[in-house]
Amino acid sequence: MPKPRIIVILSNKGGTGKSTFSVSLTQALKRRGKTVALLDLDFASPCAQLLTQTKSNLQVDKKGFTPATTEEGIELFSFGLLLSQDTPVMLRGIKRAEIVQQLAKDIRWNKPDYIVVDLPSGIQEESLSLLRNLKPNKTVIIIQPDKLSISSARRIIKALRHMKVNVSGIVENMGYIKCPKCGEETKLFADSAKQLSQETKVAFLGSIPFIPHPKTLPIDESVIRKVM
Amino acid sequence: MVEEVRKKLVKQILKKGVDIGNEDPVVKQLVKDSEGETFLFLVDDLKAPYGFIVCSDKLEFMENPDLNQPYNLIATCNENTFVHMLKGEDPENLFWMGALEMSGHGWFKRAMLIRRFLKVGVNRGLRKKVIGL
Numbered sequence: 614m615p616k617p618r619i620i621v622i623l624s625n626k627g628g629t630g631k632s633t634f635s636v637s638l639t640q641a642l643k644r645r646g647k648t649v650a651l652l653d654l655d656f657a658s659p660c661a662q663l664l665t666q667t668k669s670n671l672q673v674d675k676k677g678f679t680p681a682t683t684e685e686g687i688e689l690f691s692f693g694l695l696l697s698q699d700t701p702v703m704l705r706g707i708k709r710a711e712i713v714q715q716l717a718k719d720i721r722w723n724k725p726d727y728i729v730v731d732l733p734s735g736i737q738e739e740s741l742s743l744l745r746n747l748k749p750n751k752t753v754i755i756i757q758p759d760k761l762s763i764s765s766a767r768r769i770i771k772a773l774r775h776m777k778v779n780v781s782g783i784v785e786n787m788g789y790i791k792c793p794k795c796g797e798e799t800k801l802f803a804d805s806a807k808q809l810s811q812e813t814k815v816a817f818l819g820s821i822p823f824i825p826h827p828k829t830l831p832i833d834e835s836v837i838r839k840v841m
Numbered sequence: 842m843v844e845e846v847r848k849k850l851v852k853q854i855l856k857k858g859v860d861i862g863n864e865d866p867v868v869k870q871l872v873k874d875s876e877g878e879t880f881l882f883l884v885d886d887l888k889a890p891y892g893f894i895v896c897s898d899k900l901e902f903m904e905n906p907d908l909n910q911p912y913n914l915i916a917t918c919n920e921n922t923f924v925h926m927l928k929g930e931d932p933e934n935l936f937w938m939g940a941l942e943m944s945g946h947g948w949f950k951r952a953m954l955i956r957r958f959l960k961v962g963v964n965r966g967l968r969k970k971v972i973g974l
Contacts, residue, residue: 674874674954675877675878675913677950678950678953697931697933700937703937704937711948712949716949719947719950
């Protein structure tokens, strides 16, 4: 049985749309007939269970965790399925890293073709632990094409290279808005992920428009092919 | 002297909790599901070496547990956290907020298991039965 391919989604800044992209990617892969799992490792603001509207059917016993399943048939592990809505997570970094290490062994996935991992923003202890131990097949950075996000992205690219993690590409989210009447595209920010791509020599995978109240993102087929 | 009284009180509360738990059908089922697991719960900062473990088919109160034994899970809290639990604070929240320290090989899945024991204690009014409030 081949090992699942692991696609890690990350960014150095919050609010770029990592989680929505992760959920959308799993759904797109599922539509292509793949078996898919989503691992939401955000302790502070887990939201995959909200985006997929999944109730807590996550099981735990002494052997480990049996992930929940979304309506689309995607396996899901999210801390949001373990935490009550108003509980803050105040565990120290070393503890969070230990939990992530243990989850790599203790989640009983049902042999998926792909595991999409939604990491928390920034370079957290748990992200370092995961990247060191899991050896992802693809690593995708999500950015908004504004100065702050691009500046943060430079740092995370450097950090990943320092850890000898291959950065597969950059996806620009909320780069432009498309007029629903005439289809004209208007840029929302002055900067561009393409410039960052040229500067850092990390592949530019594609751009996603700003969508008000998104449940899923319209990810281009070309982007999906590149991250598969 | 004051510390001795507090130690004695913690011991009484834990012991009574274990006795009541062994009579409770929900706790008994949880213990059955966790057969063979050794969970040790300790109130740490009183230097009160009391705890309870799941020992094959029942909860067992321990006055001087051997900390060198390889327990599956050791859950430790200080006296302040213990008091919060007695006042009805959700033990699961206390874990996520870093007030209940867990250790042992593969402790996270077991922490998620033991939260069910502790939650049953709160939900089924064992606290009231233990301390009469």
